[in-house]
Amino acid sequence: MRRLVAFVVTLACVSALVFVAIRVLPGDPVLVMAGPEANPEVVARLRTAMGLDRPIPVQYVDWLVHAMRGELGVSLQYDVPVARLIASRLPVTLPLTAMAAVFMVVVALPLGLYAAVHARGPGDYLAMAVAQLGLAVPSFWAGLLLILLFSVQLGWFRSGGFEGWTQGVWLGVRALLLPAVALGLFQAAVLIRATRSALLEVLGEDYVRTARAKGVRDALVVVKHAFRNAMIPVITVAGLQLGQLIAGSIVLESVFALPGLGRLALGAITARDLPVVQGVTLFVASCVVAINFAVDLSYAWLDPRIRYE
Amino acid sequence: MRGVALALAVLVASLSAVPVTGQPGPGLIVQVVAEPPGLDLTATPASATAGVVFYNIQECLVKVDLHGKLVPWLAERWHTSDNRNYTFFLKRGVRFHNGRELKAADVKFVFERAMNPETKHPYPGYYAAIGDIIVKDDYTVTFALKSLNANFLLNLARQGSVIYPRETVDTLKSAPVGTGPFRFGEWVRGDRIVLTRNADYHVKGLPKLERVTFRFIADPNAALAALKAGDVDASLFGLGPEHVIDLQKDPRFAVIVGDTTNDVILAMNNSRKPFTDVRVRRAMTHAVDKQEVLKGAMFGMGRILGSNVDPLNPYFVDLAGAMPYDPDKARKLLAEAGYPRGFEAVLKVSPQYQYTVRSGEIIVSQLQKVGVRVRIEQIEWGQWLSRVWKDADYDLTIIGHAEAWDINNYANPKYYFRYDSPRFQELYQKSEVTLDDKARRDLYVQMQRMLVEDAPAVWLFMHPRLAVAKRGVQGIWKDLPLSANDLSEVSRTP
Numbered sequence: 034m035r036r037l038v039a040f041v042v043t044l045a046c047v048s049a050l051v052f053v054a055i056r057v058l059p060g061d062p063v064l065v066m067a068g069p070e071a072n073p074e075v076v077a078r079l080r081t082a083m084g085l086d087r088p089i090p091v092q093y094v095d096w097l098v099h100a101m102r103g104e105l106g107v108s109l110q111y112d113v114p115v116a117r118l119i120a121s122r123l124p125v126t127l128p129l130t131a132m133a134a135v136f137m138v139v140v141a142l143p144l145g146l147y148a149a150v151h152a153r154g155p156g157d158y159l160a161m162a163v164a165q166l167g168l169a170v171p172s173f174w175a176g177l178l179l180i181l182l183f184s185v186q187l188g189w190f191r192s193g194g195f196e197g198w199t200q201g202v203w204l205g206v207r208a209l210l211l212p213a214v215a216l217g218l219f220q221a222a223v224l225i226r227a228t229r230s231a232l233l234e235v236l237g238e239d240y241v242r243t244a245r246a247k248g249v250r251d252a253l254v255v256v257k258h259a260f261r262n263a264m265i266p267v268i269t270v271a272g273l274q275l276g277q278l279i280a281g282s283i284v285l286e287s288v289f290a291l292p293g294l295g296r297l298a299l300g301a302i303t304a305r306d307l308p309v310v311q312g313v314t315l316f317v318a319s320c321v322v323a324i325n326f327a328v329d330l331s332y333a334w335l336d337p338r339i340r341y342e
Numbered sequence: 343m344r345g346v347a348l349a350l351a352v353l354v355a356s357l358s359a360v361p362v363t364g365q366p367g368p369g370l371i372v373q374v375v376a377e378p379p380g381l382d383l384t385a386t387p388a389s390a391t392a393g394v395v396f397y398n399i400q401e402c403l404v405k406v407d408l409h410g411k412l413v414p415w416l417a418e419r420w421h422t423s424d425n426r427n428y429t430f431f432l433k434r435g436v437r438f439h440n441g442r443e444l445k446a447a448d449v450k451f452v453f454e455r456a457m458n459p460e461t462k463h464p465y466p467g468y469y470a471a472i473g474d475i476i477v478k479d480d481y482t483v484t485f486a487l488k489s490l491n492a493n494f495l496l497n498l499a500r501q502g503s504v505i506y507p508r509e510t511v512d513t514l515k516s517a518p519v520g521t522g523p524f525r526f527g528e529w530v531r532g533d534r535i536v537l538t539r540n541a542d543y544h545v546k547g548l549p550k551l552e553r554v555t556f557r558f559i560a561d562p563n564a565a566l567a568a569l570k571a572g573d574v575d576a577s578l579f580g581l582g583p584e585h586v587i588d589l590q591k592d593p594r595f596a597v598i599v600g601d602t603t604n605d606v607i608l609a610m611n612n613s614r615k616p617f618t619d620v621r622v623r624r625a626m627t628h629a630v631d632k633q634e635v636l637k638g639a640m641f642g643m644g645r646i647l648g649s650n651v652d653p654l655n656p657y658f659v660d661l662a663g664a665m666p667y668d669p670d671k672a673r674k675l676l677a678e679a680g681y682p683r684g685f686e687a688v689l690k691v692s693p694q695y696q697y698t699v700r701s702g703e704i705i706v707s708q709l710q711k712v713g714v715r716v717r718i719e720q721i722e723w724g725q726w727l728s729r730v731w732k733d734a735d736y737d738l739t740i741i742g743h744a745e746a747w748d749i750n751n752y753a754n755p756k757y758y759f760r761y762d763s764p765r766f767q768e769l770y771q772k773s774e775v776t777l778d779d780k781a782r783r784d785l786y787v788q789m790q791r792m793l794v795e796d797a798p799a800v801w802l803f804m805h806p807r808l809a810v811a812k813r814g815v816q817g818i819w820k821d822l823p824l825s826a827n828d829l830s831e832v833s834r835t836p
Contacts, residue, residue, distance in 0.1 A: 059724070061728045064732055112516065113531070177563055184571040191573050194534070194557060194559075194573065292533035296532055297532060303722070
């Protein structure tokens with residue numbers, strides 16, 4: 034119950050913050066929409082029509098009341114309900130984030146594990162070099178390099194765009210594969226290092242030494258005894274990274290011209306499409322809070338000493 | 343290990359098996375930078391909307407053709423004996439995309455709606471001179487003007503004057519209906535807009551394409567990659583000179599460099615010191631080496647300007663050399679104005695338009711040489727509109743003014759230039775009611791020369807039209823006398 038209250042309070046704070054921030058910042062949605070050539074009467078007329086001439090607190094309360102009923106308003110730019118707009122972008126962003134997360138885990142855990150077990154060996158140095166590279170290359174640059182190699186040179190993938198899932202699952206996966214790799218690269222690098230250091234720490238513990246002294250096989254010691262305990266910090270990092278993956282999708286969706294949530298948010302900020310910015314922020318904040326909640330629950334599962342009342 | 347190799351081989355084989363080309367048939371995939379904020383030309387002035395809808399889906403009674411000339415279009419001809427009553431004779435047999443024939447009553451409806459203050463038409467001023475619209479018969483309609491208006495026909499050719507069937511008013515924003523060569527197909531928000539061929543188009547033999555897909559790719563590097571990978575067939579607006587240079591060397595593409603109505607200027611706040619002094623403004627003009635700016639910022643593409651009217655305008659006078667680069671004269675003028683050691687100023691530019699930032703960097707170093715120390719402040723486009731354009735809270739800014747026939751901005755003392763010259767305003771008002779072409783041209787020449795002398799801004803260059811298409815794509819307009827992508831005559835050979 035306490036967690037649920039914290040969840041709601043967090044969302045309320047985030048929404049109020051964004052609501053005020055985007056209105057206090059210079060930049061008028063009406064001007065962006067009407068363009069520099071429009072005359073002041075048109076601008077004033079549009080402002081009244083959009084309800085933007087009312088005081089900010091009135092606008093916020095109005096928005097909040099509607100949001101509680103599940104109505105997030107109508108996009109100023111598209112004239113489409115915000116909830117529908119967000120829903121239409123999820124088939125891009127959710128699979129993209131999920132694929133990036135899978136890539137991150139599939140690459141990072143084995144490499145991190147290998148590096149820890151072979152600490153200070155050539156394999157460790159190689160894994161760390163890979164991680165360093167992943168950290169050093171910005172995701173948009175990695176995206177462009179992937180496009181140049183796999184789209185322009187080899188012609189295996191499209192350079193961008195998304196036809197939707199109706200054309201076939203494989204085509205959808207194919208459109209998202211390169212951006213998912215570019216998106217997951219940096220986070221994978223972080224996770225390789227986190228996994229390695231967490232595992233190294235656990236491998237130095239007494240109980241691991243005891244297990245080894247008992248004659249348990251090395252592989253079993255690492256996988257069964259050490260790895261599970263090392264997972265707690267790794268999952269904490271991975272949980273935070275999931276939130277960052279959603280944020281990172283803003284850049285990658287632009288590079289790959291994908292009609293996802295990130296690009297919707299970016300376009301909405303540029304166009305000062307306030308209801309959309311507000312709706313997307315609320316949605317992303319809910320996702321991040323929910324992920325953190327799930328991470329907390331997983332602690333109890335991994336470590337029986339942790340219990341939530 | 344063998345399993346991994348096999349899996350990789352299967353993956354590669356399956357990837358190669360699926361064709362990567364966009365779509366079959368004589369279609370065209372066009373990259374555009376910005377997604378339209380709605381498709382209703384009678385509700386938004388956005389050039390992103392015009393780029394898709396204007397000329398392709400919806401058309402006007404009169405058309406500005408590729409040479410910038412006004413030609414009859416949905417009206418096959420017009421007649422006026424007194425320049426107050428214009429009678430238009432509609433082309434017969436023109437059908438809207440919903441199958442109904444275009445009639446004079448539609449024309450009356452469209453313009454009465456545009457004039458109605460309740461409708462949020464972006465430019466009601468264009469129709470302010472219209473007093474009455476009289477339907478004579480199904481194919482004849484007369485506009486009775488309250489006052490003389492030299493721009494009346496031009497205003498009927500603008501993007502806000504498109505003709506649509508009255509029964510589709512409610513869907514104009516999301517699914518516009520018109521008489522154009524293409525029908526609206528679908529709009530996948532955030533990704534693309536698809537238009538399909540209008541088989542009943544009133545110009546025989548057109549359009550030549552079966553389908554046009556506008557794909558929104560904002561990032562120029564991504565657009566370049568999409569072109570090179572063959573995912574898009576043409577880019578009509580989105581690429582900068584740095585990309586075009588690269589593509590000119592590629593035999594797979596044809597690069598089109600043409601003229602536009604986009605005047606790029608270094609605007610000065612004429613109401614803020616020291617720019618209130620005409621000597622300072624002239625000094626600024628003399629201190630800027632436009633040739634170097636064009637070379638550095640635009641790779642030499644574009645045309646140097648000396649005054650406001652663009653080269654596609656019939657009244658254009660080439661004044662590029664009228665106030666030439668002369669740093670010594672600039673220093674002298676500054677000293678006369680009381681600034682022998684120059685002064686400090688802030689240049690606000692928006693990185694949304696990269697050429698403004700690049701031009702700004704070059705200009706700052708040039709101004710430094712005459713003692714004007716300028717600091718560049720990059721602000722986001724929404725902020726630029728609010729702070730610079732609306733509130734005139736700036737010293738200097740660089741921006742392109744894309745609208746054709748926009749000399750009126752200098753006759754408006756509240757415009758963000760804050761240039762207030764009663765003499766100029768008088769000349770402009772006179773030009774608005776002068777219908778004799780020669781007399782009107784004389785007035786435009788006077789206005790252009792007066793702007794050079796008063797130097798309310800430094801006119802830098804005309805932003806070139808930079809379009810790229812795969813070889814085999816033909817019929818793309820070279821010059822852009824207005825913001826439209828007329829694709830009706832575009833064809834492609836395999």
